[in-house]
Amino acid sequence: MKIAVIGTGYVGLVSGICYAELGHSVVCVDKDPYKIATLQSGGIPIYEPGLEALSRKGVAAGNLRYTHDLAEAVRGTDLVIIAVGTPPLPGGQADLSYIDAAAAEIADALTGYAIVAVKSTVPVGTNERVRELIRARTDVPFDSVSLPEFLREGSAVRDTLEPDRVVVGADSPAAAERIAELHRPLTKQVMVTDIRSAEMLKYASNAFLATKISFINEIANICEKVGADVSEVAAGMGLDRRIGTAFLNAGIGYGGSCFPKDTRALIQIAGHVEYEFKLLRSVVEVNQDQRMRIVRKLETIFGGELRGKTVAVWGLSFKPNTDDVRESPALEIIRHLADSGVVVRAYDPIATASFRGLFGDGGVVWCEGALEAARGADALCLLTEWEEFAGTDLRVLQETMRRPILIDGRNVFKEADLAGTAFVYYSIGRPSLNQGVREEMPILQY
Ligand SMILES: NC(=O)c1ccc[n+]([C@@H]2O[C@H](COP(=O)([O-])OP(=O)(O)OC[C@H]3O[C@@H](n4cnc5c(N)ncnc54)[C@H](O)[C@@H]3O)[C@@H](O)[C@H]2O)c1
């Protein structure tokens, strides 16, 4: 197929490169000149494992190219994929201005029949809105398809080439079949449905996963008080195939460019039809609170006074294996620490530059290595579970720090790692591992 992908962000770029890998003829379009220049020179403007090599391969094979000229890319194409951003507006609802602008540009560029598919995450009814926008500007025939994307950052290439499922929402059976056919080499699970269900299914999936995370975080918080271990609890729950083990890792809550935005947008979508999504509101509230537990724990350890302390932070991205820091819990935690008069020494293997771009520099010393960040610190907070942190020799770390206080926000370390150290250690929902802050467990009488 001849495919034009509009937007070379995390979704558009990965999708475009992977369609080229399947042998299709792909043009990726972005209006950001820096991104296109980087891509044209063989680089990748984001950090995503495996992507750069695939991009170079597609370009060398002659079936992948990059341009900022949308009209030229759309001309004569079979499929146009919209993968522009839908960031949150201040009230939480999705900002559809990039979708509208792309739709108008596509309408003006269409020269013959094409399928226009929306991969961006959009509120129910948006595909119909896109269709009307295009129809108002052109007589060229086209079909609309909702093609929600489920990839995760950090494993985006694998998720795209081996997805659990592909969902195609369409009201034209012929267009649905063409898009289904495009994805059949990737998975047996191609689901064809109506457009509104496809749009809703994307939000419902993210909201459900976010619910799992807030649920296990609340269980973790209770575990701390009753002397149970959340990792044991989650493992045992996960053995039930109806529950499954995935997304039951307790920690400092979810971040990123999707769960925070999409949960809030779904609350708004429900609100528009006068339905109050009470469960999801709580999920969001629990998540917000969970981030601050780390700060409260530090305050308790330091007797309420953070001012003048030096705190090392390991991990700035919202999850490992990405440079994306959008809605990363680290933003809020570091902001709070810096505002409380703490000197923060921060390190991330990949995401420091993007974090500084969003956060600024105030009150933070940016470090080039994990041990360098820990040097002379009164406490260390681990916020992202990058693999390199798990391999730390805690005895060496202890020697580096002024005081051995370790707040493990992602439950990376195990009992054996702590053996022979003097760390005051606190993790999430595993009170038996706590050292130095271990509380007497209450005798439970009911
Ligand atoms: N990031 C993810 O992991 C992920 C996963 C699934 C779905 N989604 C959804 O996919 C959509 C895109 O997300 P993203 O993270 O890739 O966004 P992004 O912000 O990283 O990238 C969007 C890109 O679109 C470009 N763009 C905007 N308008 C354009 C236009 N008219 N012409 C050409 N380029 C244009 C921007 O310059 C930008 O590079 C969002 O709706 C998001 O919710 C994201």
Ligand SMILES: O=c1ccn([C@@H]2O[C@H](COP(=O)(O)OP(=O)(O)O[C@H]3O[C@H](CO)[C@@H](O)[C@H](O)[C@H]3O)[C@@H](O)[C@H]2O)c(=O)[nH]1
């Ligand atoms: O057990 C878990 C799993 C995840 N997280 C956190 O949840 C957030 C999101 O993680 P993940 O879902 O792996 O990353 P994303 O790249 O944001 O992917 C989500 O959001 C995308 C955008 O919509 C969807 O396409 C994906 O299916 C969906 O998993 C991160 O902060 C994680 O640290 C936890 O705290 N505990």
